[in-house]
Amino acid sequence: MPKATSQQQAEKELAKEMKALAKEIQKIKDMEFIQILKQPVKLLWFSFLKGMMVGFGSVLGASVLVGAFLYVLAQISFLPIVGGFVQDLSNYIQVSQPAETAPQEEVSPSENLNENQ
Template sequence: MAEGDGTPGDGLEAEVRALREELAHLRRHRLVVLYQSVPRILFFRFLSGMAVGLGTVIGATVLLSVIVWAFSQIEFVPIIGEWAAEVARAMAEGLEADR
């Protein structure tokens, strides 16, 4: 089959050729090259897990401390205000005991 002679296989050959070129281009992509090594995959997954875990801990700590502080400032709701004040007092005592 000569190229461009109008046979039905011309379109198929051109599509296969284009597909091969696209696959060759994809194989050279940085992400594909990066993920062809199992130790690299494990290393990057470990690092991303550590980052997510650290972010979760820091975020929860900040959020919880803001909530407890806000509750300790509420004096007009007797149950919540007293409970939050007691929690804040216990945390302050714990910090002083660590010193």
């Protein structure tokens, strides 16, 4: 007889777990994300907005990293080994800027190296 009661207890616990599982599945069905997946227009809109935010974040992050890199390069321009390279890079950036900025005399990197020596 003890086997029958333990089997009945196991069945009761299994039934209890099944009810809890059914409740969780219903919660998942009610989630807004699942509802959005069922509506293609909303899904496309949210995907578009997500893509815009990822693109904006990438551009912003790249700008910060490039700015920090250029700042570090400007700080180490006095080092004799790297200084010439940084000066050449700075001249190249100034030469390649659009004409609307302040006009500056164009100096090629090779001329600049000859002047420094």
